Amino acid sequence: EAGVAQSPRYKIIEKRQSVAFWCNPISGHATLYWYQQILGQGPKLLIQFQNNGVVDDSQLPKDRFSAERLKGVDSTLKIQPAKLEDSAVYLCASSRVGGGVSSYEQYFGPGTRLTVT
């Protein structure tokens, strides 16, 4: 089966600009996650979707970050305006069911490396 697709793979922007990332999960996976991974750290969950509904967005900086999954399939993550500290790899992952229900595996995409200058 095809893996999780993300685009772009790399993005360089200036601070205060806007940027959007796209993720297409594995077909049939109901749950989609966006993570932020700063260099040298483990991934930090930003938002979790179950189909097109938000399960957890407690760590999403809502003043500048937004995400949507309108049709319950692919998703976009937007940052507006970007700050220097947003420089990180943004990982998308999907799983068949939510994390609280079973031990179903998360499959990660290759990530988008964002550099804010």
Added chain:
Amino acid sequence: KNQVEQSPQSLIILEGKNCTLQCNYTVSPFSNLRWYKQDTGRGPVSLTIMTFSENTKSNGRYTATLDADTKQSSLHITASQLSDSASYICVVSARGTGNQFYFGTGTSLTVIP
């Protein structure tokens, strides 16, 4: 507070040697523990997953152990290869709703010829 700590932060070993990575956690209530391998520039890929009742799980040259009483896990790599150079991340899942996954900061392994 639910936390996952990994050690060492980084490790350099010679090709063919064995090594062991450590993971200590305070996540409760515990559901399962995963070890991921993350190659540079790629997303994490699952190596093993263990539930409360499992204390060892192998995947080729990778063997993970779990001691649920002491809340410790280890990942043992046998006969290391250059391709084992990567970051290894321990992830502990909690039972319940909301944010289920607690990530360690990873151990960066470099295998040199």
